[in-house]
Each structure stands twice: as structure tokens, then as C-alpha cells.
């Protein structure tokens with residue numbers, strides 16, 4: 454097999470574009486409740502960001518008929534890395550579309566969108582509009598006090614294949630969940646924290662969640678308290694709690710369309726060149742919640758469909774393994 458072209462130099466997970474069926478309802482959830490800042494609004498589109506984000510957005514909400522992931526987007530180091538992405542994904546046989554500045558997502562410059570070998574719609578871009586520095590605008594920080602997008606979690610039927618794909622893109626691996634036969638989950642990074650992307654085993658391709666970072670664990674708790682006060686606690690799916698993997702403090706919410714978002718804080722540095730992968734055993738019931746709390750079934754089973762480059766929902770394939778069916782003590786799931 455001839456040598457593949459050089460992979461693009463990914464800097465970080467930067468934004469996700471989600472299709473929502475009611476933009477006003479989504480505005481209530483993501484802006485009025487969670488406190489994301491509106492950077493741009495046009496007919497049927499909202500561009501939102503966290504307080505630390507210095508570029509145009511971390512989340513784009515676009516109104517449409519079917520709730521789905523339009524694409525996830527990685528920022529690459531140079532404009533030339535957009536060309537590299539086009540060459541690389543063409544060489545691996547992916548559908549590829551070049552999107553000139555001004556013809557794609559508002560604020561984003563020259564980009565390339567692909568359907569990657571795992572079936573996910575992914576954009577690689579470098580140029581993006583700068584945004585006002587809100588890092589110390591405490592007067593504008595509300596709700597979950599979200600700082601930035603931290604990671605994507607994707608549902609894949611073949612975890613080792615996902616691992617190999619992202620390893621080929623130069624991602625490191627911070628943690629895994631394994632047993633002597635299988636890899637059940639993995640967390641992989643380009644920025645020097647626990648992950649930019651993580652894989653949950655299951656029928657896919659589907660989006661499991663987007664992880665939004667906040668600086669303080671009390672902001673995670675405050676998010677849950679706000680929902681309780683509003684009698685909207687039904688939007689809480691899992692947590693608050695402390696993860697085993699990543700050590701992060703977290704709460705998972707489902708938005709009005711069922712898109713899952715994790716409010717996430719306090720993971721750790723992974724930037725040394727000899728950083729070693731920490732491997733959890735799938736039978737360790739502290740791996741997903743350090744205090745041993747059960748993981749609700751819907752967290753393993755429900756996820757968001759993804760679109761192809763033509764905007765059609767991508768069919769999913771079933772997974773050969775099912776972590777939630779593995780007897781894992783505190784989860785209480787399985788036989």
C-alpha cells in the first residue's frame with residue numbers, strides 16, 4: 454500500500470454544529486440556561502461560545518427538520534493543514550468537500566469537510582474570526598459558566614478502528630477501559646488535556662455528547678441547582694459526579710432535542726512526550742464514576758444521529774460488544 458500523505462496537524466477540538474428542531478427552545482437551553490454567549494445570529498442559525506473562547510464559536514445551532522450532528526470541527530495549525538486534510542482524507546477514500554471562506558459556517562474561513570473512515574462528518578479549518586475577550590467578564594458569566602468546548606464523544610461500533618484512525622492523525626491516548634480481550638472505550642488528545650475525542654462503544658456512527666468545560670466544580674453543581682429551581686430537573690441525565698476516567702467532575706444534560714452535553718471540569722495535564730496511557734479494567738466499578746454510582750442505561754444506549762455531506766442521516770451499524778451488558782458491579786447492569 455503506497456505511503457499516505459502527511460496527516461493534518463490538529464490543534465484541538467473546536468466546535469460542533471448541531472441541527473435543532475426549534476431554535477428558540479434551543480436558545481433557552483444553551484443561552485438562557487447554560488449561559489453560552491451569542492457571537493452571531495442569522496436566520497435559523499445561532500453561533501455560541503464559552504467565556505474563554507477567543508474565536509467565533511464553540512457551538513453552532515442550525516434549525517432543521519431532524520435533530521442531528523451536522524459536523525464536528527477540529528482547528529488545524531496552519532492554512533496548509535487544510536490542504537493536507539484534503540489530500541489525506543482523499544487518499545483514505547473519504548468523501549471530501551472543500552468549503553471556501555464565506556460559503557460554510559459563519560465565521561469560519563477556508564475549510565474542508567469529510568466523512569471520515571468511522572462515518573462521522575468532520576471539518577478541518579484554520580482561519581476563523583476572532584472574538585472579544587470575555588475571560589474576565591465575570592459580569593457576563595451565567596448558568597454553567599462555560600469556558601470552552603473541551604471534547605467530542607462519539608459512538609462507534611469498532612473501538613480499535615476508531616483508536617487506529619485517530620492514532621494515525623497523531624492523537625495521544627490518555628485513558629482506556631479494557632479487559633483481557635476487548636477495548637471498550639478510549640480517550641484521545643491533541644491539546645494537552647485528557648481528550649479532544651473519546652469513543653463510546655455502540656451502534657454508530659452517532660454523536661454521544663459534546664463536553665463543555667467550566668472552571669469550577671461548583672458551576673457543575675450550580676447547573677443542577679438551577680434546573681431544580683426551574684422544575685426542569687428532567688434535563689439532567691447523569692450525575693453530578695466524579696469520573697474515574699479523566700478525574701473530571703461532571704453532570705450530563707439532554708437538550709430539548711435530546712442532544713447530550715456534559716458540563717465538565719478538573720481533568721489533568723497530558724503534555725509530556727512520554728505520557729503513559731492509564732488503563733481501567735471494565736470490571737472496576739469506579740471507572741465511570743469514582744464513587745461507584747451506577748451509569749443510567751440511557752447514557753449507554755441513546756445518542757444523536759449524524760449527517761453525511763449531503764445532509765442525509767447516516768445509517769448505523771450495530772456494535773459487536775456492549776459494555777453495559779458486562780457485569781460491572783455498581784452499574785448493576787447486565788445479567
Ligand SMILES: O=S(=O)(O)c1ccc(O)c(O)c1
Pocket residue numbers: 604606651664696697698699701715717740741742
Ligand atoms: O464516564 S467516564 O468516567 O468514562 C468519562 C470520562 C470522561 C468523559 O469526558 C466522559 O464523558 C466520561
Ligand SMILES: [Fe+2]
Pocket residue numbers: 604606651662663664715717
Ligand atoms: Fe465527556
